[in-house]
Amino acid sequence: MCFLMIRALSLIFAALLACAAPALAAEPVEAELRPGWRLPDGDHMAALHLTLAPGWKTYWRAPGEAGIPPVFDWRGSRNTRSVEVLWPAPHVFWQSGMRSVGYKKELVLPLRITPQGNGDIRLKTEMQLGLCNEICLPHTLRIDATLPSTTAQPDPMIASALASAPFTESEASVKQVRCRVSPAGNGIALRAEIDMPGAGGTEETVIESGQPALWVAEPKTHREGGTLVTETRLMHMDGKPFMLDRSRLRITVLGASHAVDIHGCDG
The missing domain is CATH 2.60.40 (Immunoglobulin-like)
Structure with a gap:
């Protein structure tokens, strides 16, 4: 399957760039959009796939006191009523006595998209996220992709990410x-x-x-x-x-x- 690549653009202030130059010899993150499949109820399941360079991490929706919260802007999309981000279970990191919550190495972030009607979906957004190694940097991922309505075959990588989501209260026997x-x-x-x-x-x-x-x-x-x-x-x-x-x-x-x-x- 051919995946749609996402161009990753760093939003780095000049002072940070000077300090970070040795660490940024290679891009800290590579990203692709997995176009996924159309669900029986008409929604579409896709995913953002991030591969982080060694030592780098990114953050969960609630990143902790040492993290940078992600921000999504889906304006510019077409045939898109709503986009739900389905977060896999994150990990806790400690650095200099401060806690952050997020992911390292790799993140497959499922997106459940509800279209306004039949037909293909155009997904266009800018995702603001934080990337951290020795220092933390704001980063922008720009997405502009067409998700076909005819694909029905599930993507195993997205299915695995969905399975790693936190348990519900009933599933975990919370009384x-x-x-x-x-x-x-x-x-x-x-x-x-x-x-x-x-x-x-x-x-x-x-x-x-x-x-x-x-x-x-x-x-x-x-x-x-x-x-x-x-x-x-x-x-x-x-x-x-x-x-x-x-x-x-x-x-x-x-x-x-x-x-x-x-x-x-x-x-």
């Missing part, structure tokens, strides 16, 4: 998620108690507020028997008072054997 909040300076402290079997090894959590104006500190996570406990602080980015909507909280548990995607919690 209950309890959240307690209390005042903490200019924000609130959050303690989530998750009744679930272990996900393998030392478990980490990522907490997303679901409210864009809220900043979430890196959580601290430990086990108390069959309960995973994770604690963090939340603050409004403008220092304003706020109400926390617990139903919009998203907690991802990252373990050595699998990850778990949890939506909302009880009081």
